[in-house]
Amino acid sequence: MLSGLFEVVSQRSVWQKLSSFLAPKWVMKRLLAKGNETSGHLMRNKCAHSALFWLTLVYASSGCADRKPEVSNAPPGDSKADQERMQGTWVLDRLEGEGKITVPNSVTIWIFKESNVINVRDGKTTIEASFILNAQQTPRRIDIRISMADTDEKAPPDRKFAGRTTRGIYCFEGEILKLALGATGGDRPDAFSCRNSGDRVLYLKRIK
Numbered sequence: 766m767l768s769g770l771f772e773v774v775s776q777r778s779v780w781q782k783l784s785s786f787l788a789p790k791w792v793m794k795r796l797l798a799k800g801n802e803t804s805g806h807l808m809r810n811k812c813a814h815s816a817l818f819w820l821t822l823v824y825a826s827s828g829c830a831d832r833k834p835e836v837s838n839a840p841p842g843d844s845k846a847d848q849e850r851m852q853g854t855w856v857l858d859r860l861e862g863e864g865k866i867t868v869p870n871s872v873t874i875w876i877f878k879e880s881n882v883i884n885v886r887d888g889k890t891t892i893e894a895s896f897i898l899n900a901q902q903t904p905r906r907i908d909i910r911i912s913m914a915d916t917d918e919k920a921p922p923d924r925k926f927a928g929r930t931t932r933g934i935y936c937f938e939g940e941i942l943k944l945a946l947g948a949t950g951g952d953r954p955d956a957f958s959c960r961n962s963g964d965r966v967l968y969l970k971r972i973k
Contacts, residue, residue, distance in 0.1 A: 842900025847937075851877045851898075855942055855969035862965035875969055882909065891915045892926070904934040906953065907944065942969040 857873040859866055874885040877896075884892035893913040899906040914926035932953035933946035945954040948963025957966055
């Protein structure tokens with residue numbers, strides 16, 4: 766392949782362009798200075814070799830020489846397997862929101878059982894909900910449909926949570942389940958960061 770490249774860059778119309786494009790200016794000045802002492806044919810050979818050298822260097826450094834098609838070995842997401850992995854009891858380890866990470870003052874437990882989840886804070890159930898996973902999406906999605914919220918009893922109708930859905934994304938990091946949740950009834954976050962008001966990232970640690 767390289768011999769073919771040499772034949773191409775040896776042609777006057779090609780080596781002049783390639784040499785000036787690929788070779789640094791100091792190389793060209795040196796070659797041109799030597800060209801005054803040599804024949805035009807020798808000058809063309811030197812420039813052709815220079816162009817070939819720099820073309821080969823760029824070709825090799827770009828990884829084209831042995832580049833192979835990229836094939837992802839990651840298995841497709843399995844929502845059922847993720848749901849099985851999510852089963853059990855998790856404690857809120859830390860919470861990210863409004864540009865800061867905080868450690869909760871109260872003990873907040875998330876219990877996943879089949880397709881249901883309850884939130885228990887300091888021994889009191891605060892939220893009951895069902896959830897649906899979609900592991901085929903990137904990032905993987907979770908929808909939490911709230912059936913009961915302890916704050917609804919005193920909340921005005923437009924502030925009640927029951928019947929509304931919290932949309933989010935999730936991932937597993939060892940024994941940590943990371944949830945990025947949007948505001949209830951609002952948009953789904955597209956990253957594990959709090960870009961929008963009401964977004965929060967929960968780090969749940971498995972305890973059982």
